[in-house]
Amino acid sequence: MTETPDGERRSAGLVDEFASGYGFAFDDFQSTACRHLTEGRGVLVAAPTGSGKTVVGEFACWLAVESGRKCFYTTPIKALSNQKFHDLAARLGADRVGLLTGDTSINPEADVVVMTTEVLRNMIYARSRTLEGLGFVVMDEVHYLADRFRGAVWEEVILGLAADVRLVCLSATVSNAEEFGEWLDEVRGGMEVVVSERRPVPLFQHVLVGRRLYDLFDQQAPTQVPLPGARADVNPQLARLAREESRLVRDDRRRPRGRRERRRIEDGYAARQGSQAPTRVRPPRRDGAVEALAERNLLPAIFFVFSRQGCDQAVRQLLGSGIDLATRDERVRLLEIAERHAGALSEADRRALDWETFTEALGRGIAAHHAGLLPAFKAIVEEGFVQGLIKVVFATETLALGINMPARTVVIEKLVKYNGETHADLTPGEYTQLTGRAGRRGIDTEGHAVVFWQPGLDPRALAGLASRRTYPLRSSFAPTYNMAVNLVGSVGRRQARALLEQSFAQFQADRQVVTMARQATQQSEKAEALWEQAQCDRGDFREYARLREHVKQLEGELVRLRRRDHRAELADALAALEPGDVFWIPAGKHQGWAAVILPGNRNTPEPRVMTYDRQIVQISERDVNEVVRPISRVRIPRRFDPHSAADRRALGNSLQARAETLGSRPPRAEHTRPDEALADEVAELRTQVRAHPCHDCPHREEHARYAEExxxxERSHDETRLKTRAKVNSIAARFDRVCGVLDSLGYLEGDHVTESGAMLARLYNELDLVVAQCVRQGVFDGLSVPQLAAVLSSLVFEARHTDARTPHRMPDDESEAAQVAVRAMWRDIVTVERDNRVDRSPMPDIGFAEPAYAWAAGESLAIVLSRSQLPAGDFVRWVRQVVDLAGQIAQAPGTGALARSCRQVVGAMRRDIVDFDPDED
Known part of the structure; x- marks a missing residue:
């Protein structure tokens, strides 16, 4: 669209009018993006953290108000929504701004409404009247669509919004912004891409060795995107330190271990080397690092420590060292903030939350920030830090993706972190995200990133990490059961399928098809040249080679089939075991009778058992060579403690007594052999190979080498072609399989959503189908409020990978019986999913059942935390998840009397700190 001179003047005038309300001149990228909006286009803005891209989102809100239309401002998390609500209310007026976050509703029919992205998704599916008059939607932190758990929500919104709604997508700097923008333009139309690589506050990189700060780059080169032909050299002093350390490590391997002998050799080495002798490089201490930064006026600082426990330990270390970073006046103001946010906490709650240690550190300008903190504590830290009163915060990496808390300096203690499965190196994208917090716009003239020296640190590798901007945006979109019933109910199955083919995931898959087709052609040409060299005068060697290859493939398939079927049977049998089940371990060092203490969960499917000789072990399919099944039961005490000798003795006695009644091992179960036909086919093919004329060729193996390549x-060519076909319409094919499960279970009938499907459409939960089946089958009926809370908790809770795995039980017999039914329902669904080639739903986890029961029964925070040993922040988060699920069931159609029970669960659990929101003060 070509803008007329009058239109350009009007656009510039609107932008200038809006900009006059800010205390700084807009950057080019901000002005450009705002002008696009005035010209009737949507915009994707990709810019570094702290660059001010939210100005564009605020302009969309202002423009909506000026033009008499609505604007929704969406964020990925509630804390960001709360913060943006306060910002916009201060700028536009409280009467014009509303807030919707699931459990909070303020002025929902306002001109501008801030909400989490899930709320908007749910409004679209429910065809809410609130969508009427909507002109703009701002999607802050839109790069969250790469999140594998929640990312699909962003694409659902982008595809589901009315065509006349203008999108404003705000993203961190990603390396494929143009690709993402091209997709947005394709599915929405009229989208412009505005990319800014420039940090408004230059970032300088350092390495802290002991208490000495070295610049990472020679001549203190700040991190910027390198210009063509430019290069930033590593500081030669750091390169020398790395070489010296490497030399010392090699020497250590050859030296004797006695302290006196080592010292004698080291002294002699130093005397020979003189001033050039290498010195042993030590990683910095936290207290020394804080003092070193304070001396250089580099506070406030955020120290990224990749564990909650590490953050809390760091605070205690600084307390023990006596460091005090706050003035008397700052201490008073910090304690005032603390009392304002947490004044409602009782003395018992404060003791349970270690309030004294928290406020002692706070008064010294030191704090931790992580998901394990109570929301009120996090609010205290955030406010104190933003006001410049807190000088050091030890935080997990989640802070880098959360609310606005910039610092003068960011410190990264280690360049590896645990990703839930293994310890992995930080990626350039993660490093950029973390260090993006350094440098406060309008306060600092430069930001600083500091990395702790660690043994084996390579300065050149760190320089590469710090100077690259490789943060590609990859779609995590996949159809879910809830999504499927909502789409089919809205537009029918065929149109829903076509809509999903427009997803960013499919867009990215299609882009790979051209490359893969070219690769397949090259493979085919190379194969044909090799067949020419494999010719044989005895017969058709191509036919012979393919016959041999077919035998080889079928033999491998036979082995895999036997292993896979056997493994699947073993795993399913172990997953079916419940607490108290007595079964026979058929082989290995644990052979004999055993009792299940703790069933498998999402992270660890293997059950924990007590063996006949009273060992407590975890059993996996590797420990059994045949399918196991429960033969009898013993009672497991509700609060069984595997570390208690008395508990182990009591259970061991029960197991041995039951084993005496059962006698020797049970009879072996008979199994069919589905692979017999395949084995016969392999034998027949071997006969054909031996009878082929090329089999007796004296040059057979020479020909075979060319033929095998x-x-x-050819196999690679076929696989590439298969992958190509799989990528074409892959999302729609997955949708078809999901619909197959829903057809089988009665949620869909062609284009018709059944009554059960209408209920499922209002359940937004990872185990939505399990929840819906349990409601249909009456699993939750008749439970008391605490019992229902306990059972619902198993459908939302997911133990962290780093949590210690201790046995958990349901609180009483009624909730345990309901949980057994829940797990049976989950197993039935998994079977249907397997038949339809759908990834199986995660296993219910009872790890939060007892705290949920106790809280719903009215127990105090202090007692619940003491019993569960859960961090306060985790406890509040999981209670709110249970409340959210109960609320969804209560509002879903067709839940009958259960809706009343769920409303009672919401009322019982939304109390005290769970109902307290520091952002609503």
Whole structure:
């Protein structure tokens, strides 16, 4: 669209009018993006953290008010929504701004409404009247669509919004912004991409060795995107330190271990080397690091420590060192903030939350920030830090993706972190995200990133990490059961399928197809050249080679089939075991009778058991060579403690007594052999190979070498072609399989959503189908409020990978019986999913059942935390998840009397700190 001179003047005038309300001149990228909006286009803005891209979102809100239309401002998390609500209310007026976050509703029919992205998704599916008059939607932190758990929500919104709604997508700097923008333009139309690589506050990189700060780059080169032909050299002093350390490590391997002998050799080495002798480089201490930064006026600082426990330990270390970073006046103001946010906490609650240690550190300008903190504590830290009163915060990496808390300096203690499965190196994207917090716009003239020296640190590798901007945006979109019933109910199955083919995931998959097709052609040409060299005068060697290859493939398939079927049977049998089940371990060092103490969960499917000789072990399919099944039961005490000798003795006695009544091992179960036909086919093919004329050729193996490589290339060619076909319409094909499950279970009938499907459409939960089936089958009926809370908790809770795995039980017999039914329902669904080739739903986890029961029964925070040993922040978060699920069931159609029970669960659990929101003060 070509803008007329009058239109350009009007656009510039609107932007200038809006900009006059800010105390700084807009950057080019901000002005450009705002002008696009005035010209009737949507915009994707990709810019570094702290660059001010939210100005564009605020302009969309202002423009909506000026033009008499609505604007929704969406964020990925409630804390960001709360913060943006306060910002916009201060700028536009409280009467014009509303807030919707699931459990909070303030002025929902306002001109501008701030909400989490899930709330908008739910409004679209429910065809809410609130959508009427909507002109703009701002999607802050839109790069969250790469999140594998919640990312699909962003694409659902982008695809589901009315065509006349203008999108304003705000993203961190991603390396494929143009690709993302091209997709947005394709599905929405009229989208412009505005990319800014420039940090408004230059970032300088350092390495802290002991208490000495070294610049990472020679001549203190700040991190910027390198210009063509430019290069930033590593500080030669750091390179020398790395070489010296490497030399010392090699020497250590050859030296004797006695302290006196080592010292004698080291002294002699130093005397020979003189001033050039290498010195042992030590990683910095936290207290020394804080003092070193304070001396250089580099506070406030955020120290990123990749564990909650590490953050809390760091605070205690600074307390023990006596460091005090706050003035008397700052201490008074910090304690005032603390009392304002947490004044409602009782003395018992404060003791349970270690309030004294928290406020002692706070008064010294030191704090931790992580998901394990109570929301009120996090609010105290955030406010104190933003006001410049807190000088050091030890935080997990979640802070880098959360609310606005910039610092003068960011410190990264280690360049590896645990990703839930293994310790992995930080990626350039993660490093950029973390260090993006350094440098406060309008306060600092420069920001600083500091990395602790660690043994083996390579300065050149760190320089590469710090100077790259490789943060590609990859779609995590996948159809879910809830999504499927909502789409089919809205537009029918065929149109829903077509809509999903427009997803960013499919867009990215299609882009790979051209590359893969070119690769397949090259493979085919190389294979044909090799067949020419494999010719044989005895017969058709291509036919012979393919016959041999077919035998080889079928033999491998036979082995895999036997292993896979056997493994699947073993795993399913172990997953079916419940607490108290007595079964026979058929082989291995644990052979004999055993009793299940703790069933498998999402993270650890293997049950924990007590064996006949009273060992407590985890059993996996590797420990059994045949399918196991429960033969009898013993009672497991509700609060069984595997570390208690008395508990172990009592259970061991029960197991041995039951084993005496059962006698020797149970009879072996008979199994069919589905692979017999395949084995017969392999035998027949071997006969054909031996009878082929090329089999007796004296040059057979020489020909075979060429033929095997040709066959390998042909196989690669076929696999590439299969992958290509799989990528074409792959999202729609997955949607078809999801619909197959829903058809089988009665949630869909062609284009018709059944009554059960209408209920499922209002359940937004990872285990939505399990919840819906349990409601249909009456699993939750008749439970008391605490019992229902306990059972519902198993459908939302997910133990952290780093949590210690201790046995958990349901609180009483009624909730345990309901939980057994829940797990049976989950197993039935998994079977249907397997038949339809759908990834199986995660296993219910009872790890939060007892705290949920106790809280719903009215127990105090102090007692619940003491019993569960859960961090306060985790406890509040999981209670709110249970409340959210109960609320969804209560509002879903067709839940009958259960709706009343769920409303009672919401009322019982939304109390005290769970109902307290520091942002609503």
């Amino acid at each position: 040709a066959v390998r290339l």
